[in-house]
Amino acid sequence: MVSRSLQEHFAGQVDRTPDAVAVSADGVVLTYRQLDRLANRLAHRLLGLGAGAERPVAVLMDRSPDVVVAVLAVLKAGAAYLPLHHSYPVERKQWILEHAGDPILLTDRALRAQGLPRAGRVVVVDEDDRSALPESDPKVAGHPEDVAYVMYTSGTTGEPKGVSIPHRAVLGLAADTRWETGWHDRLLLVAPHAFGVSTYELWVPLLRGGTIVLAPPGDLDIATLRRLITDRAITGLHLTAGLFRLVASEAPECFAGVREVLTGGDVIAPNAVRRVLETCPGTVVRAMYGATELSTFAVSWPMRTLADVEAGVPVGEPLDGLRAYVLDDRLEPVADGAAGELYLAGSRLGRGYHGRPDLTADRFVADPFAGDGGRMYRTGDLVRYTADGVLDFVGRAGDLVKIRGFRVELGEIETVVSKFAGLAHVAVVAREDEPGETKLAAYVVPAAGGTVDVPALRAHAAELLPDYMVPAFVVLDTLPLTPNGKLDRKALPVPETAVAGDYRAPGTDRQRVLCGLFEEVLGAARVGLDDSFFDLDGQSMLAMQLISRIQAELGAELTIGDLFNAPTVAALDDLLPSGGDA
Structure with a gap:
């Protein structure tokens, strides 16, 4: 890829495949030409509001085709998109906006109705009338070093820190030779756009003429994920290590038609990989390691057979355009097989932390090995090289x-x-x-x-x-x-899941089954009819598991939204059809 910017490369893709499907969602299909025109109109609107180079534009939206339009429009206006997750507490969203300089905020009707943080200017994308604006490309000049997006992540000081990623880094990710198999041409977008993996889900298909298949908004359950993968003929997707482990346990057969499943973000369970490879022998599971401080993925390792997982799941080998160093605390390479801290260098690194030169200097340090004046990123992870020259994970350094x-x-x-x-x-x-x-x-x-x-x-x-x-x-x-x-x-003692309030025992067989499933998933000693799943430290991953278990045990069709609306056993029991005793 020789393009100077993401918008320039996308424009070339529109010229090559104008009628190919770029975005597919329930009830919505956008070709490359249609997506381009919608983004051009919004880009003209943003330019009229003062958007431009080095100026973030916040995107606070739920998963929908409009998110793709919004992100592309921000880049076409020469600005950088700043994704915000709708589940962030309002104080966190407000702090990020203020730290970013009170940027323009793009949002949707549903989130506007829930209340928005204060912003320099708010544009509701799915209500904004841009019919009078031109469909032509604004042709704002781009440069490889321009910031493409600013993504905020957890910080040691009690405040988030925003990582600035330039166009060259994202172009490098999309150009990686691992995608040349064609297995990522129909790619499921399931990650929040404020999560680094969305960079892969957006730009690998869009810059290669593929199709983004969007999961519906909100939290997903396993049944919905299974339906999407099967019915929409997904060929590639990424699931976090925790979600991959859950799907491998509950529904590994749903990967049967997928050519390659990427997983990472945490330690990958070898048993989960084995279960998927056994159930779906034609599917490749690829371990992915990365960081927000570069364009998502840095190291990977493919697993095709059970023999590939015999010794566990390694971190792997660097992707194109990246170098990996295993160093001691004096920045000297460690001996072969010894553990050291992983440093990453190359063209895919970010600029640093937005508005925080002190933090940037601490984590992005001079690269003494390349001789090109470049920098390397200190990951905080401990690794070692195996005898085969593959990186293996040892543990975390510090509080990361x-x-x-x-x-x-x-x-x-x-x-x-x-x-x-x-x-x-x-x-x-x-x-x-x-x-x-x-x-x-x-x-x-x-x-x-x-x-x-x-x-x-x-x-x-x-x-x-x-x-x-x-x-x-x-x-x-x-x-x-x-x-x-x-x-x-x-x-330190193991935290116990304590039941709050007075205990009310189940009275029917179905209530006893539901209480048992709550206890099993939450690891609680006893759950009564009035104990709330979320008050007992239940979170989204456990909610997916609970819904899957209820569907398997009772044959009940439930969604994550049902559990949010009816979080107790008594409420769920009332929600299920009458006469459905276990």
Whole structure:
């Protein structure tokens, strides 16, 4: 790819395949020509509002074809898109907008009705009348070093940090030779657009003449995912390691027609890979490792047979345009087979952190090996090279963890929790009490003579943190310490899923089945009719598993939305058709 910018390369693709399907969703099909014209009109509108180079435009929308139109329009206006997830607490969204300079905000009707953060100017994309604006390409000049998007991720200071990714990095991702198989021509867009994987889901198909197949808005259940993959003839997709493990356990057969499934964002369970390869022998499972600080993926490893997983799942080998170094704390290469910190270098790296030169200097350091004056990114992950020259994951360095595919800095959670009144000490850790299942736990000690209102503390955290960063809370009299005065992590107790409120026992066979499924999925000792799934630390991944188990046990057709509306056993029992006793 020799294009200088994403919009330039897309324009060339429109010229080559104007009538090919670019975007497909339930009830909506857009060809490359139609997508181009819609994006051109919105781009002219944005230019009229002052959008331009080095100026972020925020995109706060649910999954729909309009998201693709909006992102493309921002780039055609010469600006950078700044994705916001609709589930972020309003305080977090407001902080990001203010930090980005109060940019134009693109949104949709549904999210506007729920309330928006303050922004410099709000444009409702699916209501905005652009019929009087030209369909022609505004032809705003682009440059490879222009910022294509700014994506905010967790930060150690208690505040998010925005990573600026230039056009050259995204073009490099789309040009990678691993996509030349054609297996990613019908690609399922399932990730939130505020998650780094969306870069792959958007630009690999759009810049190669493929089709983006959009999952419906909102949280997905396994039945919907199975239907989409099968009915829409998906050839390639990415699922986070946790979601991949869940689908491999509940419905591995749905991958039968998929040529390649990418998975990563956390440690990949070998048993999940084996189950998929056994059930779908024609499907390749590819492990992916990446970071928000570059254009999504950096290292990968394909697994085609059970023999490929015999020794576990490695991290793999660098993608095109990237170099991987395994270094000690003096930035010297470690001996073969020894563990060291992974550094990444090459043309796919981001510029750094938006408006934070101090953080940029800490993580993006001079590359002493290439001799071209470039930089390398310090990942914070510990790896080693195997005897075959393949990178293998060892562990995390410092307080960096991955939760449900999202990178999380434990320091940010500790800062937020510590702001709750009446706490003397706070320690947030990532626990893996079950293999492949990382969960956050916050251990809190009340101030002298005080107590901790755990529901109020949980509500405080939920107001300031995304749901995947809200930990389970454990109240202790004191934090256990090692002889040298450091936190003794091994002595911290396993968080228990405590049932809140009075216990009301199930009275029918179906209620007993539902209570049993709640207990099984949540790991709770006892769940009554009035205990809320979400009050018992149930999150979206567990919700998908619960819905799948209910469908299997009771034959009931439920969605994640049903569980949000009826989160207790009693409410779900009322929601199910009468006469459906287990």
